[in-house]
Amino acid sequence: MKFAILDILEKKRDGKELTWEEMQTIVQAAQLGNVHAAQLGAFLMACHLRGLNEGEVENLMRAMMFSGRLMKWPSEWKQKIVSLQSTGSTGNKAKLILAPAMAACGVKFPILSARGYDAIGGILDKLRTIPGFSGIKSVKEIEQLLEDVGCCVVQQPSDIAPAEGVIRDMAAIAGTSDNDAFKEACMIARVAALKLHAIVIDIPYGAGEWVKTKEEAMSMAANLDRLRSILGIKIKVLVTAVDWPVGTMMGQSLEISEAMRCLSMCGPPDLHDLVIKLGGHLLHEAGVADTPEAGQQRVHRVIRDGKAKKMFEKMLKAQGVDKSDLKSLMKARKDPNNMSSVLPVANYFTHLSSGDKCGLYGSLSYVAY
Amino acid sequence: MKFAILDILEKKRDGKELTWEEMQTIVQAAQLGNVHAAQLGAFLMACHLRGLNEGEVENLMRAMMFSGRLMKWPSEWKQKIVSLQSTGSTGNKAKLILAPAMAACGVKFPILSARGYDAIGGILDKLRTIPGFSGIKSVKEIEQLLEDVGCCVVQQPSDIAPAEGVIRDMAAIAGTSDNDAFKEACMIARVAALKLHAIVIDIPYGAGEWVKTKEEAMSMAANLDRLRSILGIKIKVLVTAVDWPVGTMMGQSLEISEAMRCLSMCGPPDLHDLVIKLGGHLLHEAGVADTPEAGQQRVHRVIRDGKAKKMFEKMLKAQGVDKSDLKSLMKARKDPNNMSSVLPVANYFTHLSSGDKCGLYGSLSYVAY
Structure with a gap:
């Protein structure tokens, strides 16, 4: 009707x-x-x-989920395909390290990026600052990348939950995207259509985050948990207080540079710790580690012994970055000043005030690369 | 800024x-x-x-009013240009009789029709059922019609309050046109941009009207009165209880037919009385009659002695209806069954239930010609 x-x-x-x-x-x-x-x-x-009440959010989520086809994965990957969603922009940098680390631990970790509307842009925008990097892949190509490498960062294929993209775009221009119900329905619709086995959802809250207070974060977590039980997939929601940007760098190519330092064990410790924490939960959810703590040890190990870094190189190569650029990038990774030979540098710099308290977001309202 | x-x-x-x-x-x-x-x-x-609060409605009205140019009339017409606005669809039929009657009384009476969204359509849609009738006129042509005939029914020229039309169209599709503040702001923006000297606004209320209760009608009248004092033009607001359609016919060409019978003094008495009442106030506002009652007598006289009917013929001719069609129309005016030689007849008829009470709108929700 x-x-x-x-x-x-x-x-x-x-x-x-x-x-x-x-x-x-x-x-x-x-x-x-x-x-x-x-x-x-x-x-x-x-x-x-x-x-929107609970039933309406669920109906919205289902309608978007079934607007395209559902992803199908090889049966031998059962329980192995996991990913991370984050409501905050600061978590995005962690994903850059997490993806190769997870692949190095033997799980399949696709990052299917939705278009970002925040100031810094999504993870895909960051990777696109590397010459040659391509994030547009068909479902078939994504499967191949997961087979060959184990991780990838690609744009959500256009036949997976297409209505979700349209509604998210419209909500952004109509001034209604700053809405928990929409965000939750969109996030879960994507995950469900992708047929991921387990997902960790990171909800950082704080002054500079999309979610401002612990109460908001907890209520969002409860709603996501409710939607999870409807879908029957494993979802672990982490709610963490974040009152300062993770790491020391913000901006598209700057974040690539910091992620690469982190993969070489010379990045900022808070970023390293965040990756370890998220990764531990992911490995636990995927059944690879018995406890989140055991998972954390494993993640730490693959970063320390260089396996995660090798996986990152492999992923960049598989996604179109050419050999010589990759070599220059890897050579320069310990010194961000040398990165400019490969990565673009902004023409325009601006001073960002962080308010009264040094190191906190404070009055920071915009960042650029 | x-x-x-x-x-x-x-x-x-x-x-x-x-x-x-x-x-x-x-x-x-x-x-x-x-x-x-x-x-x-x-x-x-x-x-x-x-x-929207009072100040916002006023600002919306002003912004729409100044979105195009303001009409300019010959200075010798000072105080003579009047018109009627009505919030209800049943009042539209009265306008068809009122326009030539006002012209016959020596005032200038332009009807600048806004696009109608209700089931029956606006007054222009009704007149367009007469072959040849043209309602698209430039400001220059409107002035000529008022000079030669004294009345006209035309579409609001595109350079007069153009933003008002855009916003009204958008509100209609966005489900927000059923809103007093928008209606008031739009109505006054049009009148103000047209530089009418005086206007009578008819707010019928009742089951089948756009305004349902007396309280709503009174509140709308108070708001319009407030906007009037801002503009300094004469506005008379009439609030009347209407629980049944005026006259006996509804539908585009049927209403033309009933209006013509009314101009020949053989229409339904309630329609005749409504025209007299509205016309009396209009002549009083234009300074042509000392009291609304004296104005009423004058309107009754020009209808009874055939002057208003002649004026109607003159207006149709000036707006493009050809001689032979006009002749047939006038010949058939006393017998609606003969109208079909000129006016179109609907291919589809439907029974309209009026609920329990005979003659009242009741459950009537749609009408068609």
């Missing part, structure tokens, strides 16, 4: 609960472009101001 | 009051197409759900 978009929109406007059929109708129309952008904008604002 | 659209949108989303500069920025962007439709839809929904 089809419902008229305007009726659905007006129903939500008036604070009434939408049914599964109504939610599905509007999500499908958004995906196919069968709804006027003004109606979609008005709908998103009505959802934002009126709120 | 320019403001970013997203900032303005988010400010309204969060329930904060918009400044004149912010309101002007978004109205201008809407007019020029410099804002994504999704943002405009989200903005309109945020305004609808958060509400």
Whole structure:
């Protein structure tokens, strides 16, 4: 049964609960472009101001999840495919180290990046500062990368939860993306469509994060946990107080540089610790380590003995970075000043005030590379 | 100073009051197409759900009014240019009789029709059922029609308050047009840009009207009165209980037919009385009659002696209806069954239930011609 978009929109406007059929109708129309952008904008604002209840969030999530095909993985990878989602931009840098470290520990770790709207950009934007790096891959190519390397950083394929991308884009311009219900539904729709076996979701909270308070973070964690039980996949939610940027560098190519130092055991200790912590939980969830602590030891080991770094090189090569650039990059990795021979350097620099307290985010509102 | 659209949108989303500069920025962007439709839809929904205060309605009205040029009339017409606005669809039929009656009384009576979204359509849609009738006229042609005939029914020229049309269209698809503040701001922006000297605003309320209760109608009248004092033009607001359709016919060409019977003194008495009442106030506001009652007598006289009917013929001719069609139409005017030789007849008929009470709107939700 089809419902008229305007009726659905007006129903939500008036604070009434939408049914599964109504939610599905509007999500499908958004995906196919069968709804006027003004109606979609008005709908998103009505959802934002009126709120979505538990059932509506679940229906929104399902409608987006089933808007494309579901990923299928080789059966021998059972329980082995894990990934990390993070609500904060500071965690993104950790992913750059985590991906090769996880691959070095023998699990499959695809990072399927959604387009980033924050100031620094997503992890893919960072890797694209390396000449030749390509993140656009088909489902088939992603499978090949996981087979050959064990990790990859690619854009979410266009046939996986396509409606989710459309709705997320629209929410960003309609001023409604700063909304827990949307974020949760989008995050879980992606993970579910990707058919990951286990996922660790990192919810850092603090002044410079998307989630500001512990209460918000805990409520988000509870909602994600509820959605998890609906889907039956393993989700571990970590809620951590973060009142300062992880590591010492912010900006696209600067973060690549810091991640490479970390993979050579000469990065900042807080970043190293974060990677170890997240990785330990991931290995535990994937059944590779008996406890998160045992997992942590293993992650530390593959970083210390250079296996993770080798895996990072392998991944860059498999994703299009040519031999000579890779060689220059690896040679320069211990000295960020030498990175500029390969990575771009910003033309414009600005002083960022961190408010009263040294080292804290404080009044920081924008960062650039 | 320019403001970013997203900032303005988010400010309204969060329930904060918009400044004149912010309101002007978004109205201008809407007019020029410099804002994504999704943002405009989200903005309109945020305004609808958060509400607009008195100052914001005034700023919205002013921004739309000054979005194009202001009409200029010959100075010898001072105080003579009047018109009627109505919030209800049933009043539209009265306008068809009122326009020529006012012209017959010596005042200039332009009807500058806004696009109608209700089931029956606007007055222009009704007149367009007469072959040859043209309602698209430039400001120059409108002036000529008022000079030669004294009345006309035309589409609002595209250079008069253009932003108002854009915002009204968007509000209609975004499910936010059912909003007093928007309606008031749009109505007054049009009137003010048209530089009418006096205007009577009819607010019928009742089951089948746009305004449902007396309280709503009175509150709207008070708001319009407030906006009037800002503009310094004469506005008379009439609030009347209407629990049944005026006259006996509904539908585009049927209403033309009933209006013509009324101009021949053989239409339904309630329609005749409504025209007399509205016309009396209009003549009083224009300074042509000392009291509304004296005005009523005059309107009754020009209908009874056929002067208004002649004026209607003159207007149709001046707006493109050819001689032979006009002759057939006038010949058939006393017998609606003969109208079909000129006016179109619907191919599809449907039974309309009026609920329990005979003759009342009741459950009537849609009408068609």
